[in-house]
Amino acid sequence: MNFWDYLGSRHQQLLADAYQHASAVFQCMVVATLLGVLIGVVTYRSDWAGNLATTATATLLTIPSLAMIGLLIPVVGLGVPPTVIALVLYGLLPIVRNAIVGLRGVDPALVDAATGIGMSRLARLARVELPLAWPPILTGIRVSTQMLMGIAAIAAYASGPGLGNEIFRGIASLGSRNALNQVLSGTLGIIILALLFDAAYVVVGRLTIPRGIRV
Amino acid sequence: MSETSAAAMPTPAPDEGDGARAATGATIRLENLTKRYPGSSEPAVDSVNMEINAGELVVFVGPSGCGKSTTLKMINRLIEPSGGRIRIGGEDVTHMDPVKLRRKIGYAIQSSGLFPHMTVAQNIGLVPKMVGWSKARTAERVEEMLDLVGLDPGEFHGRYPRQLSGGQQQRVGVARALAADPPVLLMDEPFGAVDPITRDHLQDELIRLQHELHKTIVFVTHDFDEAIKLGDRIAVLRERSHIAQFDTPEAILTNPADDFVSGFVGAGAALKRLNLTRVRDVEITDYPTVTVDDPLQEIFNRVRASGTNEILLLDRRGRPYKWLRRGDLMRARGSLARAGTLVNDTVTRDATLRDALEAVLTDNAGRVVVTGRRGEYTGVVDMETLMNSVHELLEADRLEAMENQHELEEARGEQTRQAQEGVGGAAGGAGGGGEERA
Numbered sequence: 042m043n044f045w046d047y048l049g050s051r052h053q054q055l056l057a058d059a060y061q062h063a064s065a066v067f068q069c070m071v072v073a074t075l076l077g078v079l080i081g082v083v084t085y086r087s088d089w090a091g092n093l094a095t096t097a098t099a100t101l102l103t104i105p106s107l108a109m110i111g112l113l114i115p116v117v118g119l120g121v122p123p124t125v126i127a128l129v130l131y132g133l134l135p136i137v138r139n140a141i142v143g144l145r146g147v148d149p150a151l152v153d154a155a156t157g158i159g160m161s162r163l164a165r166l167a168r169v170e171l172p173l174a175w176p177p178i179l180t181g182i183r184v185s186t187q188m189l190m191g192i193a194a195i196a197a198y199a200s201g202p203g204l205g206n207e208i209f210r211g212i213a214s215l216g217s218r219n220a221l222n223q224v225l226s227g228t229l230g231i232i233i234l235a236l237l238f239d240a241a242y243v244v245v246g247r248l249t250i251p252r253g254i255r256v
Numbered sequence: 257m258s259e260t261s262a263a264a265m266p267t268p269a270p271d272e273g274d275g276a277r278a279a280t281g282a283t284i285r286l287e288n289l290t291k292r293y294p295g296s297s298e299p300a301v302d303s304v305n306m307e308i309n310a311g312e313l314v315v316f317v318g319p320s321g322c323g324k325s326t327t328l329k330m331i332n333r334l335i336e337p338s339g340g341r342i343r344i345g346g347e348d349v350t351h352m353d354p355v356k357l358r359r360k361i362g363y364a365i366q367s368s369g370l371f372p373h374m375t376v377a378q379n380i381g382l383v384p385k386m387v388g389w390s391k392a393r394t395a396e397r398v399e400e401m402l403d404l405v406g407l408d409p410g411e412f413h414g415r416y417p418r419q420l421s422g423g424q425q426q427r428v429g430v431a432r433a434l435a436a437d438p439p440v441l442l443m444d445e446p447f448g449a450v451d452p453i454t455r456d457h458l459q460d461e462l463i464r465l466q467h468e469l470h471k472t473i474v475f476v477t478h479d480f481d482e483a484i485k486l487g488d489r490i491a492v493l494r495e496r497s498h499i500a501q502f503d504t505p506e507a508i509l510t511n512p513a514d515d516f517v518s519g520f521v522g523a524g525a526a527l528k529r530l531n532l533t534r535v536r537d538v539e540i541t542d543y544p545t546v547t548v549d550d551p552l553q554e555i556f557n558r559v560r561a562s563g564t565n566e567i568l569l570l571d572r573r574g575r576p577y578k579w580l581r582r583g584d585l586m587r588a589r590g591s592l593a594r595a596g597t598l599v600n601d602t603v604t605r606d607a608t609l610r611d612a613l614e615a616v617l618t619d620n621a622g623r624v625v626v627t628g629r630r631g632e633y634t635g636v637v638d639m640e641t642l643m644n645s646v647h648e649l650l651e652a653d654r655l656e657a658m659e660n661q662h663e664l665e666e667a668r669g670e671q672t673r674q675a676q677e678g679v680g681g682a683a684g685g686a687g688g689g690g691e692e693r694a
């Protein structure tokens with residue numbers, strides 16, 4: 042069976058896997074973004090806290106994904122939970138780092154002006170600092186998403202959802218008729234998803250970056 | 257130090273009821289105001305005492321790092337004082353909620369501080385919105401403010417800061433500071449980053465604004481000429497914000513308190529002094545005049561009869577046209593068109609004495625015609641009257657400055673006496689709320 046025939050006969054399964062893959066990445070990205078920006082907001086004002094947050098999230102990233110999931114299974118069991126936790130943890134670094142860099146990069150004169158005209162700390166954060174730091178944060182989110190697309194495939198190892206199942210099935214039956222087709226379709230699916238997400242981020246950027254600071 | 261800190265400032269509260277008169281200034285009193293930055297042994301601002309009157313524009317001027325900005329920012333508590341007290345309009349604001357305090361104090365800084373992600377209208381509307389003005393009222397106010405600072409509301413309303421020139425940004429910055437009609441306005445080198453010509457314009461605009469609004473303005477600069485031009489009074493600060501002299505520009509120019517101040521005033525104090533007086537303040541002499549419509553014979557007679565050597569020929573609308581000397585008409589064979597020399601330079605009554613002096617110096621006969629609003633003749637200033645006036649001015653300044661200095665010394669003596677008796681003891685506000693960024 043050639044690749045196209047394979048796609049034709051399996052497209053339903055593939056679409057379902059792709060949907061689950063995208064959905065898992067998307068949901069984990071939402072959580073990672075909220076958490077990452079929060080960590081950034083809490084730590085950016087202090088030198089050591091900011092550096093600690095960046096270093097900690099960077100350290101997480103050095104753990105091989107397979108090992109991370111392997112370590113999580115005994116704690117939270119199989120299936121969705123280890124996938125979600127691992128993806129969120131991996132997704133943090135680019136977001137935390139860019140949030141801290143972005144927030145620290147806001148012109149001190151503007152922070153001074155915001156405080157000086159009577160904004161509370163929260164108002165200043167919400168109306169001045171975060172909007173100005175948003176472009177780098179969005180870049181972080183984009184990088185994070187690309188990364189998670191690949192890492193999510195490993196989730197199949199813990200019986201998680203997504204295109205990883207296709208790849209793992211292929212690897213498990215290497216030498217069989219459809220092994221290559223399976224690995225190939227899983228991988229291509231991930232690449233296509235990644236491209237689609239990236240395109241979506243361009244649109245999101247257009248819609249959310251204020252016109253006055255768009256480059 | 258438990259201070260029964262009042263929650264609100266004694267503003268005339270113009271917030272409700274449109275058309276209420278704009279809030280005019282409030283007095284500002286700094287009492288032993290001190291700032292010690294963590295980690296430095298010397299205080300950056302050391303026990304400053306100052307009283308700024310309502311509606312007054314006071315300029316802080318001094319060398320870089322002398323503590324001008326620190327002193328200014330303690331007034332709206334962007335920097336928490338480590339000691340002393342601030343009173344605005346009689347109310348102690350040293351311990352009131354800084355966010356509330358700042359909404360009653362306009363704040364404009366160098367590089368305008370406009371938020372690049374908001375339009376001009378959004379920037380200006382920020383404070384009115386924060387203090388709870390309705391949308392409609394805020395929108396109306398934004399247009400009004402743009403108008404006030406000389407920008408066409410229709411054109412600039414929706415622009416982003418990066419679409420404005422530096423001078424325009426600065427105007428919007430001032431509009432934003434004034435939007436919620438605060439009685440007090442703090443400006444930290446607001447015109448420091450624009451080119452000299454624009455700066456000159458902006459200064460003129462500020463003078464005009466202040467003429468209309470009568471806010472209490474504290475203005476920081478290190479440009480002494482700017483200080484002279486803008487200040488009702490100037491505080492010359494030396495290191496640690498010690499006041500070297502706090503007086504009118506005239507007094508500082510003619511009678512600097514010490515070498516530090518004269519060093520700061522720089523060369524040409526007398527010339528700078530000329531900038532502060534207008535032609536209308538000096539004696540303008542009347543000259544014999546004739547108009548082009550007068551019969552020739554009459555003109556002849558007037559020239560001959562006048563004690564002076566020449567008379568001024570006015571055109572049909574009473575504007576200076578030509579200087580006529582005896583004999584000019586003869587030489588021109590009675591033709592007014594050819595006789596005499598054209599008047600090529602005039603000054604208005606609002607021109608500074610410096611402009612007048614310049615005109616007199618370039619005129620070959622050493623005098624210049626003063627004109628009224630529509631260019632009509634009102635008189636003549638010549639070298640002699642100018643010099644007499646300047647001498648009188650300088651003498652008056654000197655007397656006044658000496659008097660002020662005497663008072664200042666007496667007040668200082670009183671203060672040290674009080675301090676020694678422990679009456680005016682500096683109150684160590686526990687300070688250091690998490691507002692300032694290290």
Ligand SMILES: Nc1ncnc2c1ncn2[C@@H]1O[C@H](COP(=O)(O)OP(=O)(O)OP(=O)(O)O)[C@@H](O)[C@H]1O
Pocket residue numbers: 293294296300319320321322323324325326327478693694
């Ligand atoms: N956040 C800070 N921490 C420590 N020291 C500071 C801080 N801010 C200012 N200083 C010090 O306090 C002194 C006064 O600074 P300030 O900014 O008030 O000077 P300035 O008169 O406004 O100078 P310039 O004309 O250069 O703006 C300086 O010696 C400066 O080094």
Ligand SMILES: [Mg+2]
Pocket residue numbers: 324325326444
């Ligand atoms: Mg300064």
